[in-house]
Amino acid sequence: MKSIVDFTVKSNKELNSSTILLIVESKEELPRILPGQFVNVKIDNNSVLLRRPISIHDVDYKNRQISLYIKVLGKGTASLKELEVGDIVNILLPLGNSFDISLGKKPLLIGGGCGVAPLLYLAKVLFEDHNIKPTVLIGARSEEDILQVNEYKKYADLLISTEDGSLGEKGYPTNHTVWDNPEFDCIYCCGPEIMMKAIAVKSKEMNIPCEVSLENTMACGIGACLCCVQDTDKGHQCVCTDGPVFNINVLKW
Amino acid sequence: MKSIVDFTVKSNKELNSSTILLIVESKEELPRILPGQFVNVKIDNNSVLLRRPISIHDVDYKNRQISLYIKVLGKGTASLKELEVGDIVNILLPLGNSFDISLGKKPLLIGGGCGVAPLLYLAKVLFEDHNIKPTVLIGARSEEDILQVNEYKKYADLLISTEDGSLGEKGYPTNHTVWDNPEFDCIYCCGPEIMMKAIAVKSKEMNIPCEVSLENTMACGIGACLCCVQDTDKGHQCVCTDGPVFNINVLKW
Amino acid sequence: MVNTIVDLNGLKLKNPILTASGTFGYGTEYSDFVDLEKLGGFIVKGTTINHKEGNPYPRMAETASGMLNAVGLQNKGVNYFKSKIYPEIENLDTNIIVNVSGSSIEDYIACSEIVNDLSHIPAIELNISCPNVKEGGMAFGTSAKAAFDVVSQVRKAYGKHLMVKLSPNVTDITEIAKAAEDAGADSVSLVNTFMGMAIDINTQKPLLSTVTGGLSGPCIKPIALRMVWQVAKAVNIPVVGLGGIMNAADAIEFMLAGASAIQVGTANFIDPDITIKILDGIHEYMKEHNIDDINDIVGII
Amino acid sequence: MVNTIVDLNGLKLKNPILTASGTFGYGTEYSDFVDLEKLGGFIVKGTTINHKEGNPYPRMAETASGMLNAVGLQNKGVNYFKSKIYPEIENLDTNIIVNVSGSSIEDYIACSEIVNDLSHIPAIELNISCPNVKEGGMAFGTSAKAAFDVVSQVRKAYGKHLMVKLSPNVTDITEIAKAAEDAGADSVSLVNTFMGMAIDINTQKPLLSTVTGGLSGPCIKPIALRMVWQVAKAVNIPVVGLGGIMNAADAIEFMLAGASAIQVGTANFIDPDITIKILDGIHEYMKEHNIDDINDIVGII
Numbered sequence A, B: 001m002k003s004i005v006d007f008t009v010k011s012n013k014e015l016n017s018s019t020i021l022l023i024v025e026s027k028e029e030l031p032r033i034l035p036g037q038f039v040n041v042k043i044d045n046n047s048v049l050l051r052r053p054i055s056i057h058d059v060d061y062k063n064r065q066i067s068l069y070i071k072v073l074g075k076g077t078a079s080l081k082e083l084e085v086g087d088i089v090n091i092l093l094p095l096g097n098s099f100d101i102s103l104g105k106k107p108l109l110i111g112g113g114c115g116v117a118p119l120l121y122l123a124k125v126l127f128e129d130h131n132i133k134p135t136v137l138i139g140a141r142s143e144e145d146i147l148q149v150n151e152y153k154k155y156a157d158l159l160i161s162t163e164d165g166s167l168g169e170k171g172y173p174t175n176h177t178v179w180d181n182p183e184f185d186c187i188y189c190c191g192p193e194i195m196m197k198a199i200a201v202k203s204k205e206m207n208i209p210c211e212v213s214l215e216n217t218m219a220c221g222i223g224a225c226l227c228c229v230q231d232t233d234k235g236h237q238c239v240c241t242d243g244p245v246f247n248i249n250v251l252k253w
Numbered sequence C, D: 001m002v003n004t005i006v007d008l009n010g011l012k013l014k015n016p017i018l019t020a021s022g023t024f025g026y027g028t029e030y031s032d033f034v035d036l037e038k039l040g041g042f043i044v045k046g047t048t049i050n051h052k053e054g055n056p057y058p059r060m061a062e063t064a065s066g067m068l069n070a071v072g073l074q075n076k077g078v079n080y081f082k083s084k085i086y087p088e089i090e091n092l093d094t095n096i097i098v099n100v101s102g103s104s105i106e107d108y109i110a111c112s113e114i115v116n117d118l119s120h121i122p123a124i125e126l127n128i129s130c131p132n133v134k135e136g137g138m139a140f141g142t143s144a145k146a147a148f149d150v151v152s153q154v155r156k157a158y159g160k161h162l163m164v165k166l167s168p169n170v171t172d173i174t175e176i177a178k179a180a181e182d183a184g185a186d187s188v189s190l191v192n193t194f195m196g197m198a199i200d201i202n203t204q205k206p207l208l209s210t211v212t213g214g215l216s217g218p219c220i221k222p223i224a225l226r227m228v229w230q231v232a233k234a235v236n237i238p239v240v241g242l243g244g245i246m247n248a249a250d251a252i253e254f255m256l257a258g259a260s261a262i263q264v265g266t267a268n269f270i271d272p273d274i275t276i277k278i279l280d281g282i283h284e285y286m287k288e289h290n291i292d293d294i295n296d297i298v299g300i301i
């Protein structure tokens, strides 16, 4: 069941000049959250009208906290950056489907840009609930954009690629040597569309099952407005309810 | 010359549950400000579109500070209440005409509600620059709404009336005993329209010159939009440039 | 006890709050947040005779105090509604209204006939004002003659309450409203979205796949309110007002301007439980202003 | 050096930035904030043949991302402009355009003839779209025939650049634009304000003395932009775009949609020096996107 919850800001940390880690706490028990699900955050000042969809980066049931990993892009996210400890944030959750854990036994998680956000919680669930230590490959422009490294290392083997070679291998995630001798049997991917499309092509070639998490623009987040559609083999599907996670086989990429 | 100045908030004090005293400081020399003039304050968050006109309550040329006495009514003023020390407020100033100091020698200043705002600076100018100690009569619903008492007392003899009699005389400013044996020869008045109209009637009867400061809703504050008009014997005049101070003789009250 | 029941020409609502078509799904999307039976009713999404895929993505762009959408009436068709959705909601104790859309008079008639047979659907809202479909849609709503034609034809095919939803993209909305009244509408609802557009200056491309889309939200409220006021003065059938209603104050403005009931649209996206908050706010307002019957404030301006 | 000069059918502007009538006074109100000679031009307030007192107070109400005004063309008449204002501004090195308003064709003609004699006024903007006056005004702008009539009559009386300002309160703005073009307009500007309204639910009274007024500001931008895009595709004369332009990005959107120049209105009230900021922003955009000539982006959508 989805609900509207007033969370309290517990911490709001700048990870780099354009990325924040926002940790918020609920008074009540958290609902069960699946990896890949997202929230829809109400922006408090009136500078924007609609809520902003943000993936669930981490969940701490004990302390009733969730964390959000947010790239500051425009007015809505800028306003989230201004939040201070103790402020109230109204959040709609949990939204969307989730990654299909049964896709394989040796998963490779690939994240680019702020697409890494949902992969931490996915890695955690794989590790803690399914006894699987996944491989996580993070790609970014440069060293400053490779964040939360120690968090990923808790649950996963971490690989890094940067476009400028300042950390990990130089190049895009698609060029990483992890592909040369693939020891993974399924892929979960989230990042810029152009990257996900490239990964989709590779995984199809290699016949490895692959899921991607999409970030279409949304209004309601609950399947009511039909604004967030993605073209699939079943026609237009809502990214907010039929997704955000899709198996690449159903996409018309 | 009017200018647009980025002021810095020096202090923002709650005087009572719905009134704040906002003191802001400019990096540059303040322009010369006449008593009765006002500023047009830009509201930073996007919840409102237009600037908000606020009287100049006090001026400190030496420290390049002005103070604003603000009643929190709606979204714009609520947003001013949120301002914190160090925040930047963009202000257009100085706007409007001013009280006519030559109206008399023994002035009575009457303020009701947040209409007291411009009277402090008027009293100060009369006292410091013209060697006149005016009488100030403040009316309010109740004791909690009688604010800045010590400030007024610096420059004026202070009389108080409250509707519930909790401080000063019980009743409206128009019923105050100051009228019984009038020792004043001119009146400057600012407050709710209904009060100013009553004062205007009384002063006409008693043949005492009287100026009132109006608070029509404004868009530009600089005479460009013609939204703030008042009907006068010269037709529609702009409260923001021909006013806010008008002699009651020109008003069609 | 105060009265909030309004009677729209025979269609009784327990309170004046409806939800706007296309913004409330089939109601079920909101059942986690709203006790649907507390509403005066809800209007399900635009339904056409045949399945429609709608327009390509991107279909949405946010603007100052508003949003543009170009959904284009995506729906699985009226027969899908009848067989799959209707059984899920038919027993709700509230008014479920189907928004009937089409691109030809024949389509409107065919769709209305099917809905006519659904015993728990007491009314249709005839959408002659959708700006997001190539053929028909808004064309029927922007000429008095075309509006008269389609409404009078549907009137023959549909026996229950016929609400006609008007387009604001017209010079004189009272003309269209009067044409709908003359053609036998039981009520009119207004407004649908305004045709608007937005551009990404970096890509130098429109933000919607269809270039233009429908503008909704608080930005349109002043214009919608004016139109409701004009139409309420011009027709003798009840007027249902909408366009940018975000809170109880907005709803009351529409009622003061002449709306017997109101619809909440875009606001549902921001606060899924906003309809209940509006209902509560209306009760508070009635209390504060000593209003015993909500009908007493309708059209006092 | 990049080029920002635009040529509106013979009327040369040093850059595409004009100010909207009624929002910039006679220019002088802004001279403390803006070097007027840096602007492409400015359009003075609505001027009529005779003195007009305008509508009673209250004339203004703020709405979501917008404002309603009901000024009603208050001005001292064209002869006052000629004798008192014109001498103060005639030597400014920029284009001063007079917004000619009226309530009968005769008034428009008489006013235009007087302005025709002012050698430093290179153009008039014929306001056939003011929603705030009882007679005439918007009526001329809401029918193609009426628009054609008034424009063709004024065309005979006025020899210089004739810009016609269109009302957005119409079903099909391209029809009116084409009528203005056919009648001899040198350019069209759009949009004027949308007719809107607002109510105070506590007093249960309209917020404007005239009940309805004209809506301007960012809220109208998506609709205005759509109309500019439609009109630019429909006519062969230059289009001047306005409606809710608050910053350089908004201005560029209008140019991409087909406006050869733009006007800044309500934004002047919030930031009196916004025109200069927009000009700077356009220069930055041109640099970032390697645009040598601002005319290159006009209408690429």
Ligand SMILES: Cc1cc2nc3c(=O)[nH]c(=O)nc-3n(C[C@H](O)[C@H](O)[C@H](O)COP(=O)(O)OP(=O)(O)OC[C@H]3O[C@@H](n4cnc5c(N)ncnc54)[C@H](O)[C@@H]3O)c2cc1C
Residues within 6 Å of the ligand: A038, A048, A052, A053, A054, A055, A056, A068, A069, A070, A071, A072, A073, A074, A075, A076, A077, A078, A114, A117, A118, A214, A215, A216, A217, A218, A244
């Ligand atoms: C299911 C889902 C999960 C998401 N998870 C995260 C997350 O965990 N962390 C995170 O930082 N972001 C995430 N996003 C993206 C996030 O929602 C947008 O970045 C945010 O809405 C931008 O809002 P804004 O007001 O700051 O920017 P706006 O002012 O709305 O836009 C600024 C710029 O960003 C672009 N933009 C807006 N929305 C998107 C979008 N959805 N995708 C790409 N570009 C966009 C606009 O076109 C514009 O150029 C997610 C989106 C979805 C749909």
Ligand SMILES: Cc1cc2nc3c(=O)[nH]c(=O)nc-3n(C[C@H](O)[C@H](O)[C@H](O)COP(=O)(O)OP(=O)(O)OC[C@H]3O[C@@H](n4cnc5c(N)ncnc54)[C@H](O)[C@@H]3O)c2cc1C
Residues within 6 Å of the ligand: B038, B048, B052, B053, B054, B055, B056, B069, B070, B071, B072, B073, B074, B075, B076, B077, B078, B114, B117, B118, B214, B215, B216, B217, B218, B244
């Ligand atoms: C020349 C001038 C000087 C002023 N000086 C002061 C001052 O020193 N201190 C101060 O507190 N206020 C002053 N005001 C009034 C102040 O401008 C308004 O209270 C303020 O604009 C309200 O803004 P808001 O966004 O908080 O309220 P809104 O959300 O705009 O309105 C809230 C409520 O207040 C009412 N309201 C709005 N504006 C006014 C107004 N001008 N007069 C009366 N009611 C209004 C509205 O109708 C509404 O009911 C002055 C006004 C003028 C014109």
Ligand SMILES: Cc1cc2nc3c(=O)[nH]c(=O)nc-3n(C[C@H](O)[C@H](O)[C@H](O)COP(=O)(O)O)c2cc1C
Residues within 6 Å of the ligand: A225, A226, A227, C020, C021, C022, C023, C045, C046, C047, C069, C071, C073, C099, C101, C127, C130, C165, C191, C192, C193, C215, C216, C217, C218, C220, C242, C243, C244, C245, C263, C264, C265, C266, C267
């Ligand atoms: C995403 C979306 C989809 C819509 N779909 C429909 C529809 O199918 N049929 C219809 O008549 N109106 C539709 N509308 C218009 C709304 O019902 C309503 O008329 C409009 O949004 C104005 O109200 P609002 O400002 O409260 O949203 C839609 C609006 C939105 C935002």
Ligand SMILES: Cc1cc2nc3c(=O)[nH]c(=O)nc-3n(C[C@H](O)[C@H](O)[C@H](O)COP(=O)(O)O)c2cc1C
Residues within 6 Å of the ligand: B225, B226, B227, D020, D021, D022, D023, D045, D046, D047, D069, D071, D073, D099, D101, D127, D130, D165, D191, D192, D193, D215, D216, D217, D218, D220, D242, D243, D244, D245, D263, D264, D265, D266, D267
């Ligand atoms: C206070 C005010 C007065 C106006 N007066 C006139 C006028 O006299 N003549 C005219 O053609 N338009 C007038 N307008 C309309 C503007 O010129 C402009 O068309 C409209 O405001 C839309 O642009 P904006 O959203 O940038 O303000 C006026 C607008 C406002 C807000």
Ligand code: FES
Residues within 6 Å of the ligand: A217, A218, A219, A220, A221, A222, A223, A224, A225, A226, A227, A228, A229, A238, A239, A240, A241
């Ligand atoms: S965001 Fe509304 S349906 Fe997906």
Ligand code: FES
Residues within 6 Å of the ligand: B217, B218, B219, B220, B221, B222, B223, B224, B225, B226, B227, B228, B229, B238, B239, B240, B241
């Ligand atoms: S507020 Fe614009 S003229 Fe006074």
